[in-house]
Amino acid sequence: MEEKNEPKKSSNKIFLIIGIIIVLIGAVYAFSLMGKSSEKAPISQNNPQQGANNTNGNVDDPNGEAGEYVDPSVPVVKDGVIYSPEGEPARNDVEPGSSGAPQQSAPISQNEAPANSIKIKMTAEGITPGEFTVKAGSLVTLTVTSGDEWTHVFAFKDPSLSAVAVGLAGGETRSITFNAPSKKGEYEIYCNVPGHESRGEVSKMIVN
Ligand SMILES: [Cu+2]
Known part of the structure; x- marks a missing residue:
């Protein structure tokens, strides 16, 4: 009877180790995904800043000021x-x-x-x-x-x-x-x- 139980115990250990490995791989994969999403965040934050810079450029555009000789050839x-x-x-x-x-x-x-x-x-x-x-x-x-x-x-x-x-x-x-x-x-x-x-x-x- 004891001899029959031993293989069962060892096969349970193997399943447990495989289970732990799967959970660890899953955890590593999950962390790597979180890392990628946190890398994306600064990129998406840069885009609105670039838009703001463009808007500032337009505000500073001297063409809007009346009566100035912006282009000497425009009378x-x-x-x-x-x-x-x-x-x-x-x-x-x-x-x-x-x-x-x-x-x-x-x-x-x-x-x-x-x-x-x-x-x-x-x-x-x-x-x-x-x-x-x-x-x-x-x-x-x-x-x-x-x-x-x-x-x-x-x-x-x-x-x-x-x-x-x-x-x-x-x-x-x-x-x-x-x-x-x-x-x-x-x-x-x-x-x-x-x-x-x-x-x-x-x-x-x-x-x-
Ligand atoms: Cu001529």
């Missing part, structure tokens, strides 16, 4: 007067592109031409239109296009309009906004690239 107009990047009424008789001058725009496509702008095309064949008329002192926007593959520079002869100039790479379009002279008369326009005026790249602005 600032107050009461019909064009302002320079210096924050003063732009001067037509200074160096083109200087901080006191009306600024030419970045390159635009021809269908982005500002509303009511005067469209001017410069090619080796000449400048069209051959003349145009503006009102003295009025706000004028010119949209100037290089109608061929060549560089052209739109400029006035009269030193009182030295700042009103537009430089164009081949095929490029840019605009410039300025106040027309208060003095009535005809103001000659030419292409300020050597050899271009003499081959007929001229026009004129009539101020009345």
Whole structure:
């Protein structure tokens, strides 16, 4: 009888050991899962922080402040007067592109031409239109296009309009906004690239 009981006892011990091992493996597995979930927590906490940083960036965006020359080529107009990047009424008789001058725009496509702008095309064949008329002192926007593959520079002869100039790479379009002279008369326009005026790249602005 004793001999028969001994194998039973030993088989019970084996089941007990296997049971303990299974419980231990289960416990280790459970702890490893808890470890992973606690690792995930900081990652999910970072996302809202990143969102908050983005929101702060937008609040600090200076584009929201009215009246500031954020982009020098975007004209600032107050009461019909064009302002320079210096924050003063732009001067037509200074160096083109200087901080006191009306600024030419970045390159635009021809269908982005500002509303009511005067469209001017410069090619080796000449400048069209051959003349145009503006009102003295009025706000004028010119949209100037290089109608061929060549560089052209739109400029006035009269030193009182030295700042009103537009430089164009081949095929490029840019605009410039300025106040027309208060003095009535005809103001000659030419292409300020050597050899271009003499081959007929001229026009004129009539101020009345
Ligand atoms: Cu030219």
